[in-house]
Amino acid sequence: MPSIDVPLTRRGFGQTVRPDSWWVVPLLTFLGLGSFVVYVTWAAHSGTHYHFGNYLSPFYSPELWGTSKHAWFGPPPLWWPSIIPFSPALLILWAPGGFRFTCYYYRGAYYKAFWADPPSCSVGEPRKSYCGESAFPLILQNIHRYFCLVALFFLPILGYDVWKAMWFDNGAGVEQFGIGLGTIILAANTALLACYVLGCHSFRHAIGGGVDKLSANATRKKCYDGVSCLNRSHMRYAWASLVSVALSDVYIRLCSMGIWSDWRIL
Numbered sequence: 001m002p003s004i005d006v007p008l009t010r011r012g013f014g015q016t017v018r019p020d021s022w023w024v025v026p027l028l029t030f031l032g033l034g035s036f037v038v039y040v041t042w043a044a045h046s047g048t049h050y051h052f053g054n055y056l057s058p059f060y061s062p063e064l065w066g067t068s069k070h071a072w073f074g075p076p077p078l079w080w081p082s083i084i085p086f087s088p089a090l091l092i093l094w095a096p097g098g099f100r101f102t103c104y105y106y107r108g109a110y111y112k113a114f115w116a117d118p119p120s121c122s123v124g125e126p127r128k129s130y131c132g133e134s135a136f137p138l139i140l141q142n143i144h145r146y147f148c149l150v151a152l153f154f155l156p157i158l159g160y161d162v163w164k165a166m167w168f169d170n171g172a173g174v175e176q177f178g179i180g181l182g183t184i185i186l187a188a189n190t191a192l193l194a195c196y197v198l199g200c201h202s203f204r205h206a207i208g209g210g211v212d213k214l215s216a217n218a219t220r221k222k223c224y225d226g227v228s229c230l231n232r233s234h235m236r237y238a239w240a241s242l243v244s245v246a247l248s249d250v251y252i253r254l255c256s257m258g259i260w261s262d263w264r265i266l
Contacts, residue, residue, distance in 0.1 A: 022120040029113035033106075036242055040093070043249055047087035049256035050249070054164050054175075055182045057249040058189060062157050063088045070164075099151040102144035104201050105238050145202040155197060158190040168264075179266040185251050189244040196237040199230030 016022065043050075043059055050057040051068040063070045065077050066088040076086045084090075100106055111117045118125035133141050165183040167175040197203065208214055208224035215221060230237065254260035 016120075016123040018120075018122055022123055026113045026116075026119055029109050032239070032242075033110055033113065036246060039246060040097075040249075043253070044089035044093050045085065045087055047085060047089070049253045050089070052182070052252050052255040052262070053169065054167055055186065055252045055255070055262075056161050056164070057252045058158060058161070058186070058193075058245050059093065059249050060089045061154075061161050062092060064091050095147065095150045096154060099144070099147040099197070100238075100242075102141050102147055103238065104144070105235050107141060145206070148197070148200050148202040148206075151197045151200075152203070155190070155194050158186075158193060162187045162190050177266075178264060181263040181265065182251055182255065184265070185244075185248050189241070189248045192237060192241040192244045195230050196234070196241040198227060199232075199234045199237055201231065201234070203227060204231050 040059065043057075050060045051063075051070055056063060056068070056070045060066070061070075062072060064072050065074065067075060071088070080086050112119055116125050117127070133139055162183065165186050166177055166179060168178045168180070170176045204224060204227040207220075207227055209217060209220040214224050251260070255262050
């Protein structure tokens with residue numbers, strides 16, 4: 001059978017035959033993730049207005065050391081370097097930040113939006129070679145499975161924060177049950193974060209028993225299928241939880257600054 005050699009030419013950066021507006025999604029991703037990174041960096045380093053009464057910003061939870069009543073171990077530690085302004089968020093944000101940064105979905109999103117690797121499917125990229133995630137530093141992305149275990153530790157803590165957000169000081173030093181708008185915002189944020197973390201690809205693999213043949217164990221199969229329900233909407237939960245965690249901090253910050261008053265529903 002005769003054969004024909006067809007030469008393959010590499011597209012230049014941004015070159016494509018796609019007729020659609022392929023650049024819209026990478027641009028929106030760049031703006032969305034970029035805005036979040038800028039805000040969370042500022043909020044984490046501010047070290048102020050992160051709590052309001054029984055509300056605690058998820059950026060600062062758990063507050064290991066700090067100046068609020070939520071601090072587990074009291075005031076800022078003496079061993080903290082004096083040249084670095086202290087903020088309780090700096091002690092814990094590496095964990096949820098590392099989980100999101102190494103997330104399978106976010107990797108595909110910011111590779112396109114920030115590194116143009118590639119900008120989109122069938123669109124030329126600004127490099128001549130590609131090694132995938134088999135070489136340093138991208139090979140470090142494989143630690144996502146361990147960040148997943150750490151992220152699971154944060155979920156019950158955030159759930160406890162929601163519980164604390166249901167008890168308000170009545171002015172006489174006695175806590176009474178109630179529900180404010182902040183309570184609902186923190187509860188919704190915790191629920192979305194739980195759906196995001198529990199729908200993680202690594203968690204689905206772990207809860208399935210880390211085996212290739214799930215049908216051999218009915219319990220593992222049911223657990224795997226249960227997590228798969230969340231995994232199907234992993235991208236939606238990733239973005240929804242990103243917005244909710246920032247909104248939670250903004251709401252508590254505005255209340256703490258006196259710009260916004262918490263609406264007491266019950």
